[in-house]
Amino acid sequence: MIYRENGQFKVNYRADQQIFPIAQDRFFVLGLIALAAVAVPMLASDYALKAILVPFLILSLAAIGVNILVGYCGQISLGSGAFMAVGAYMAYNVFVRIDGMPLIIALLSGGFFATVVGVIFGIPSLRVKGLYLAVATLAAQFFCDWAFSRISWFTNDSSSGSVAVSDLTVLGWTINTPVDKYLFCLAFVSLFALLAKNLVRSSIGRQWMAIRDMDVAAAVIGIRPVYAKLSAFAVSSFIVGVAGALWGFVHLGSWEPLAFSIDRSFQLLFVVIIGGLGSIMGSFMGAAFIVVLPIFLSQVLPMIGNLFGVEVSIAMVSHAEFMIFGALIVWFLIAEPHGLAKLWSIGKQKLRLWPFPH
Amino acid sequence: MKKSKTLIAGALAALALTTAGMQSQALAQAKVQFFPSLTGRTGPVAPNATPFANGYWDYMKLVNARGGINGVMTLVEECETAYATDRGVECYERLKGKHGGATVFQPLSTGITFALTEKIPNDKIPMITSGYGRSDSADGMIFKWNFPLIGHYWVAGDAVIQHIANKMGGWANLKGKKIAVGYHDSPFGKELLPIMEERAKRHGFTLQLLPIPAPGVEQKAIWLQVRQQRPDWVVLQTWGIMTATAIREAIAVGYPMDKVIGTWWSGAEPDIRDIGAGARGYSAVMMQHGSEKNSEVVKEILSRIHDKGQGTGPRAEVGDVLYMRGVVGAMLAVEGVFRAQERYGKGKVVTGEQARWGYENLDINRARLAQLGFTGVLSPIQTTCADHMGSAWARIHTWDGTKFGWSSDWLQADESIMRPMVTASAERYAKEKKLTRRTEADCKS
Numbered sequence: 170m171i172y173r174e175n176g177q178f179k180v181n182y183r184a185d186q187q188i189f190p191i192a193q194d195r196f197f198v199l200g201l202i203a204l205a206a207v208a209v210p211m212l213a214s215d216y217a218l219k220a221i222l223v224p225f226l227i228l229s230l231a232a233i234g235v236n237i238l239v240g241y242c243g244q245i246s247l248g249s250g251a252f253m254a255v256g257a258y259m260a261y262n263v264f265v266r267i268d269g270m271p272l273i274i275a276l277l278s279g280g281f282f283a284t285v286v287g288v289i290f291g292i293p294s295l296r297v298k299g300l301y302l303a304v305a306t307l308a309a310q311f312f313c314d315w316a317f318s319r320i321s322w323f324t325n326d327s328s329s330g331s332v333a334v335s336d337l338t339v340l341g342w343t344i345n346t347p348v349d350k351y352l353f354c355l356a357f358v359s360l361f362a363l364l365a366k367n368l369v370r371s372s373i374g375r376q377w378m379a380i381r382d383m384d385v386a387a388a389v390i391g392i393r394p395v396y397a398k399l400s401a402f403a404v405s406s407f408i409v410g411v412a413g414a415l416w417g418f419v420h421l422g423s424w425e426p427l428a429f430s431i432d433r434s435f436q437l438l439f440v441v442i443i444g445g446l447g448s449i450m451g452s453f454m455g456a457a458f459i460v461v462l463p464i465f466l467s468q469v470l471p472m473i474g475n476l477f478g479v480e481v482s483i484a485m486v487s488h489a490e491f492m493i494f495g496a497l498i499v500w501f502l503i504a505e506p507h508g509l510a511k512l513w514s515i516g517k518q519k520l521r522l523w524p525f526p527h
Numbered sequence: 528m529k530k531s532k533t534l535i536a537g538a539l540a541a542l543a544l545t546t547a548g549m550q551s552q553a554l555a556q557a558k559v560q561f562f563p564s565l566t567g568r569t570g571p572v573a574p575n576a577t578p579f580a581n582g583y584w585d586y587m588k589l590v591n592a593r594g595g596i597n598g599v600m601t602l603v604e605e606c607e608t609a610y611a612t613d614r615g616v617e618c619y620e621r622l623k624g625k626h627g628g629a630t631v632f633q634p635l636s637t638g639i640t641f642a643l644t645e646k647i648p649n650d651k652i653p654m655i656t657s658g659y660g661r662s663d664s665a666d667g668m669i670f671k672w673n674f675p676l677i678g679h680y681w682v683a684g685d686a687v688i689q690h691i692a693n694k695m696g697g698w699a700n701l702k703g704k705k706i707a708v709g710y711h712d713s714p715f716g717k718e719l720l721p722i723m724e725e726r727a728k729r730h731g732f733t734l735q736l737l738p739i740p741a742p743g744v745e746q747k748a749i750w751l752q753v754r755q756q757r758p759d760w761v762v763l764q765t766w767g768i769m770t771a772t773a774i775r776e777a778i779a780v781g782y783p784m785d786k787v788i789g790t791w792w793s794g795a796e797p798d799i800r801d802i803g804a805g806a807r808g809y810s811a812v813m814m815q816h817g818s819e820k821n822s823e824v825v826k827e828i829l830s831r832i833h834d835k836g837q838g839t840g841p842r843a844e845v846g847d848v849l850y851m852r853g854v855v856g857a858m859l860a861v862e863g864v865f866r867a868q869e870r871y872g873k874g875k876v877v878t879g880e881q882a883r884w885g886y887e888n889l890d891i892n893r894a895r896l897a898q899l900g901f902t903g904v905l906s907p908i909q910t911t912c913a914d915h916m917g918s919a920w921a922r923i924h925t926w927d928g929t930k931f932g933w934s935s936d937w938l939q940a941d942e943s944i945m946r947p948m949v950t951a952s953a954e955r956y957a958k959e960k961k962l963t964r965r966t967e968a969d970c971k972s
Binding site for chain 1: 566568569573577605606607609612613616617620621624637638641642644645646649661712713714717718720721738741952956959960961
């Protein structure tokens, strides 16, 4: 009833090709952004902003990057943690070593160096596919772990191998309070999500998808695999690198190579699989699932215990959290193998017929 | 359709639960001094971090049984980090504002310490990192909110080298010797290295660095290197299950146990109990306390807490090395509040900012230690604005197959080596962060 495009006539191609051709979708997304930019900073507590929303936003950004590579171009990568690390450490070096370096440029340069590393480690994708490529990208992970913990230049010769940044300012705006951090991340994520959405709708995005669906056929119709695959690696690593820089600079403030270990790569892969391969919206949903659910469980389980008069120990909560989380992942993948994004689109289909389903 | 209804119902129920929980918390607000506890009861360090958390909580219960901090009761709430930095940061954010505000944090993880060091000055909450964290934070003129009370990695490292020198019959005999350092490959492990390198330079021994990747269950390759290179001594800077594995592997390659020395975090019962007699002769440096089963404070915890069935962990572990570390950590946290109350009003709840002043002006003398039941456990601790460490004493204890016993006199880290290193490192940090040294006026405020 409310979700129908009846009466919305498109009189030119431009209107027909916009990101959200249905007016309701458009209003919904604009409303969501307005909500995120205006209402959330006013209502959310410092804890929610710093401990939940900021990591959620940054991981969403990283997931968008991984989704471009894995979901759109079909190149399985286990090196996303490494590209995040490159982004974080190179942004750190640019920021600390060059006096008066603006923050935004430092973050973007983290993305730039991640692009370079990503393209180099993407070269094997021209010869190997699927699981073999996953193993090849694993090399990126091990190499970066090694480089950042062994080569002291990267950590500015810090004796412990841990680096820290502070004093983040953008054009006189000091990013200090939780609200500042949240808005800063939100701006980055919104911008990059828009960029990514437009990229995947464009010619290059279609090339990636053609390669994903069948690379031989794609080559036959004139798509150059070298260009398509390496550009996917480049764009993906750039976004993941910027996300890594944000994770270090804004979320942690101080980090060590362990923050970008192989676990992070797996986590990002799970985010895009659970969220939905080949969907920008899915990246956000997957990140929300992975970030928020464990925290939610760890807070709610003791309360449920209290209701039944059971004292739940903190170790028990932690174990239960793992078990429930694992079970939910399995359940989700069985119930909807195409991820949360698919559930979302099914929901929209249903809403079109509501309240008179046939 | 049905599925979505259950989903919605579930979400509503969860929401209701959350709000109910918040209300019960609001009701529980009373006059309490809140001590958050970041625990590692699960994950790779669980065997070691669990006794610490139990000791911490038990001592807080004992403080309440003794009548609180001049009448103000202590309150502990735990949050599980599993030794992961990002979970630690989340726990910090979760606990810092609860129950009227956190008094002091003790994260029990160097990674979390590094991350929180960037956050605590903004939130005005002090942090005690006894024996871990940043060694350079002993310089209180730059690290206003960090308190590595009773020692840090460099103190432990220096004590180990002094002990080795004593065993070899003097510093001169160290020349040309080889000392291997097996360390946790993370900031925790690497923090030990500067003092080792400094001492190696001074006394002409060579260092063989053996980074052990976390969590440390696979160390075969590292110990083959030890067997091949035959260092004269092996120093272990390990934590959690890594220590037990290292000792087992050392035995497997036939390295003599009396040449292996652990640092402060690598010499407790959970590391070695299962190995038993095989590890006889293994030593570790202890910053002041060790296993203190016969101390007054342990007796009091047993009689006033455990005998009443209120103990946090198993009774058998009370007085073990890491349990005592929790007790000492809690004692320092509480003493700072006692001190702060002297200035800001007896019997009042102090804020984190006020507690910070207390930690900076600690003066725990022998009389006070005796009163608290710590005679023989600790030596006096006195902090100042410039010195946030308060004491640099250590002893070595050795495993006799069933328990640890003291095997050295008191050792004191060499201030003439330590101080310049701390200052130089702190200055570097300040320069990177564009901080300036605190002024004398700031010390008085």
